Amino acid sequence: MILQVQLFARVRELIGDECCSLELSTGSTVATIRSALGSRYPQAKDLIARSAVAVNCEFAANERVVDDVDEIAVIPPVSGGGR
Amino acid sequence: MILQVQLFARVRELIGDECCSLELSTGSTVATIRSALGSRYPQAKDLIARSAVAVNCEFAANERVVDDVDEIAVIPPVSGGGR
């Protein structure tokens, strides 16, 4: 199956796109997505390791199984609010 | 000496005036003021007992000696702010 993964902030800039496609086997999990992204984009690997993954706008555990209808996003450590 | 004492809120209403004059001997203290007011206005005695006395816009202890140039006020328990 083909998954679309949304990218933000420094992860987006390191990968150079707002979104990327991953071809993964059925039954893949959030952990599979992390390792696929880390292999394809070694420049973003460390930050992805510190990032969360959201499935359908909710934070998801590594064990979460994903499907090609799910909305997937990498959420690097957030920093909203004032400064 | 003659002291002018400013009155506020329920103390003012119980005594019926914004201000009252007390004739006291030199060397009188805040405690003297309290007992003079309590004797003259028994209807306000309980609330005066729960009130503070300010001398020159500062809270004053009972031992504080007062003079006829001092600005004296009875400060019943305060209740500023929202509700």
Added chain:
Amino acid sequence: MIQLTRDPIDHAALTELVRKPGCGAVVTFLGTVRDLTGNEETVALEYEAYPAMAEQMMATIADELRDRWPVAGVALVHRLGRLDVGEVSVAVAVSTPHRPDAFAACRYAIDRLKEVVPIWKKDIGPAGNQEWIHPDASATN
């Protein structure tokens, strides 16, 4: 800014007043006239002050804030006279570099104001009944 006023409090202006480039956080507290206290209905409150002392003590509270927290701007304004339900009786605005200090300083200011500043309110009920509020030392208000 320290003020007693008989006019409606322009809280937005106070918030703007305390904003500074060096401050990342502004906390504004508004105390308003609530319609119910327990089961007792309030239709209005009437505020009275000992103005000279009230302003002096409000200035002292602002000084205490600056001593205890890195406060860049502080505004304390209390309204006097008759206020209807929903109106703003007191406003406190504080700015600091970081948010925990802004919350702590604003909270301290309103707590102190209610404890020590010589201002009193008279509760006016629906039947025209009136009662000055003079809390016991033990009561929370």
Added chain:
Amino acid sequence: MIQLTRDPIDHAALTELVRKPGCGAVVTFLGTVRDLTGNEETVALEYEAYPAMAEQMMATIADELRDRWPVAGVALVHRLGRLDVGEVSVAVAVSTPHRPDAFAACRYAIDRLKEVVPIWKKDIGPAGNQEWIHPDASATN
């Protein structure tokens, strides 16, 4: 009211929005763009969000507030895009019957927002240097 916006935040309107006759207390927090962080100078911040998730999580925070405190009105608004020093990036306004709850709920809302809502800022320095802020889990921000 939950909103992400590219326009300046009208904090006075938010404060007005949450005022209710049953509420004696309103606390409004503004997070603004500070000029210095330690010795590092900021000339602007650029905010980016994952909008669908950010709005959903802000709504969840508002629900948590209503579960934990007797909140009558709550507004959470975050601005996106480029902001100059002094501009308001986030506003939280909360009303409750009594003031301790208003302070606690407002503080909780901004703390949670900064912890979990997918919004990010890029720091822009005086030499045009740019850095995305992605704090370590252990860092306070």
